[in-house]
Amino acid sequence: MAQDAAGYDYVIVGAGSAGCVLAERLTTSGRHRVLLLEAGGTDRRLFVQMPLGYGKLFHDPAVNWCYRTEPDPGLAGQADHWPRGKLLGGSSSINAMVWIRGHASDYDDWQAAGNPGWGWQDVLPAYRAIEDWEGGSDAFRGTGGPLHIGANRRDLHPLTHAYLRACAAAGLPETPDFNGAQQEGAGVYQLTVKGGRRMSAARAFLRPAMGRANLRVLTHAQATRVLFDGRRAIGVEYRHKGALHVAQAGREVILSGGAVNTPQLLMLSGVGPGAELAALGLPVLLANANVGATSATIRA
Ligand SMILES: Cc1cc2nc3c(=O)[nH]c(=O)nc-3n(C[C@H](O)[C@H](O)[C@H](O)COP(=O)(O)OP(=O)(O)OC[C@H]3O[C@@H](n4cnc5c(N)ncnc54)[C@H](O)[C@@H]3O)c2cc1C
Known part of the structure; x- marks a missing residue:
């Protein structure tokens, strides 16, 4: 070796x-x-x-x-x-x-579950810092960061606009920014695309x-x-x-x-469910049943 x-x-x-x-x-x-x-x-x-x-x-x-x-x-x-x-x-x-940062309440839930530093107010500055959002900066969005996010508003198919009008008529109003103040609603995806x-x-x-x-x-x-x-x-x-x-x-x-x-x-x-590793002939350095488990099988 x-x-x-x-x-x-x-x-x-x-x-x-x-x-x-x-x-x-x-x-x-x-x-x-x-x-x-x-x-x-x-x-x-x-x-x-x-x-x-x-x-x-x-x-x-x-x-x-x-x-x-x-x-x-x-x-x-x-x-x-x-x-x-x-x-x-x-x-x-x-x-x-597709650029969707997730819902603020999810981050707050993760923090409340015992993960300091994962609340929305903790991660928002990091998101704003990495963004170069075409729509311009505000309290939720950043510009000038390394990751360009295109608003994807040009040359939309006419059916897209018709679809958004239909959503509004059905009671789901349009949101101008899924990553902004109003996350819920119908809208056009923002894309991590720059210059084609x-x-x-x-x-x-x-x-x-x-x-x-x-x-x-x-x-x-x-x-x-x-x-x-x-x-x-x-x-x-x-x-x-x-x-x-x-x-x-x-x-x-x-x-x-x-x-x-x-x-x-x-x-x-060697880090994982002990019996499973041993059955495969792998050394067990640290037995932990949660490594590789799905959320349905994780044990607290
Ligand atoms: C088809 C598809 C569509 C998606 N669409 C979206 C979307 O539109 N919007 C969105 O937000 N998210 C989307 N996602 C999810 C998003 O891309 C992922 O959540 C994110 O990229 C995961 O990042 P990561 O760093 O955890 O892992 P990855 O980005 O997957 O990186 C892991 C890297 O580690 C390498 N690697 C693995 N094992 C080893 C090893 N033993 N040795 C060396 N290298 C190794 C892999 O080859 C890979 O390059 C999509 C994912 C897929 C697959």
């Missing part, structure tokens, strides 16, 4: 929505060396850059993990297709580009940081295991060009592989 000679302060697993932002923020000061591992390849592909290419990416294993669920009783036993991005930008490079090209997290955050000497981005590099010293994560084992390598992290290992892959990597590393 090859030892990555360069020492890093942070090793980030997964260059998706979260990983791209983290890589940018952690390298801004120039004080930290960061390795960003991405299992997929480049986002410089026509159907990734072109917003209408979205439909072409939905089943393309070149950029998509193309997961399949277990048969789902709620779907009369059918197995569903679960797309997840596998390239720079992660799912933000294959998603539908997809505004992924890679474009907004990672690409501007990629020229920094303290950031190394490795594509086609899949983390296979988090390495621990006791219970402290000290590095990552990853596969690149057919060989296994090890990268040490002096400060932190950050897992941003997405909702499916992050728990999987934890389980491969």
Whole structure:
């Protein structure tokens, strides 16, 4: 197994929505060396850059993990297709580009459930700071941030306007901004698109940081295991060009592989439901039944 000679302060697993932002923020000061591992390849592909290419990416294993669920009783036993991005930008490079930040009361509920810092008043400044909203800034929206959000108001099909009028006639009034003062209502989706090209997290955050000497981005590099010293994560084992390598992290290992892959990597590393891991011959470092569980099966 090859030892990555360069020492890093942070090793980030997964260059998706979260990983791209983290890589940018952690390298801004120039004080930290960061390795960003991405299992997929480049986002410089026509159907990734072109917003209408979205439909072409939905089943393309070149950029998509193309997961399949277990048969789902709620779907009369059918197995569903679960797309997840596998390239720079992660799912933000294959998603539908709709910009809806979520409802203020949901954030407040999360905070009330015991998560300080997750209330709406805590996260709103962060949202305003990353936004470059075409509609202009106000108490809810930001401008001048790295992530451009288009208002999507030009060249709408006449049927769109007719549909909105019909909604209003049926008692659902139009909202001018799903992310503004009035979230409820009918309206036109805002899109993370700029100049006719997809505004992924890679474009907004990672690409501007990629020229920094303290950031190394490795594509086609899949983390296979988090390495621990006791219970402290000290590095990552990853596969690149057919060989296994090890990268040490002096400060932190950050897992941003997405909702499916992050728990999987934890389980491969010995963190997860003990009996299940042991049955698969995996070492059990920390038994925790909630790793990999669905919200329906999580235990408090
Ligand atoms: C088809 C589709 C349409 C969507 N539409 C919308 C939308 O319109 N609006 C919206 O707000 N949201 C949408 N979403 C959801 C949104 O894109 C995701 O919630 C978000 O991108 C998830 O970010 P993440 O950082 O958690 O993971 P991801 O962005 O998925 O990033 C995870 C990254 O980690 C990499 N990775 C995983 N495991 C490893 C490993 N072991 N080693 C190295 N790298 C690894 C993956 O390849 C991937 O690049 C959509 C998602 C999909 C798939």
